[in-house]
């Protein structure tokens with residue numbers, strides 16, 4: 001599996017004013033109960049897109065917010081800033097694109113590394129009795145496996161399917177210290 005691992009930089013640089021179309025340069029739209037967020041401005045859009053794990057955020061037509069990873073996916077659609085002139089619904093001092101024009105910013109999430117790693121399920125509904133070398137919270141087994149692959153000595157991990165609590169282990173000998181039945185926990189080893 002090839003995994004991109006993202007980390008947060010301080011960058012939230014303005015990228016430019018782009019022409020948008022129905023195909024959408026940045027495909028993920030920020031909607032709240034089926035409508036655009038009422039008081040949109042650039043930081044709100046940026047923080048939303050960053051939370052969602054996207055590298056770019058863009059505001060359009062004063063009140064729309066879109067997230068995506070590549071504003072150049074349809075070629076260089078950037079135009080002069082002159083064409084982005086709609087003030088933001090949530091802050092009249094800021095520009096939020098224009099009609100079919102989108103003001104694009106970096107969210108600050110940049111790919112750190114890409115590496116190949118694999119992991120496989122060893123034991124279902126089981127925990128290890130030995131103390132973990134490191135305990136983290138994660139969104140699930142994929143993120144937990146990413147942490148394990150980033151950690152120098154990690155050989156395997158136990159994940160709680162309910163809470164995402166991710167316990168990293170640096171050796172397999174700890175298996176000898178015992179295992180315990182525990183619903184919705186799983187033991188994985190890295191390959």
Ligand SMILES: *[C@@H]1O[C@H](CO)[C@@H](O)[C@H](O)[C@H]1NC(C)=O
Nearest residue numbers: 016017076077078079080081
């Ligand atoms: C579009 O972006 C490229 C790369 O940043 C830049 O060289 C070019 O001047 C931009 N075009 C316009 C019209 O702003």
Ligand SMILES: *[C@@H]1O[C@H](CO)[C@@H](O)[C@H](O)[C@H]1NC(C)=O
Nearest residue numbers: 121123124125183184185186
């Ligand atoms: C693990 O056990 C649960 C039931 O406790 C079951 O639903 C699930 O399919 C099992 N997963 C695997 C990969 O065996």
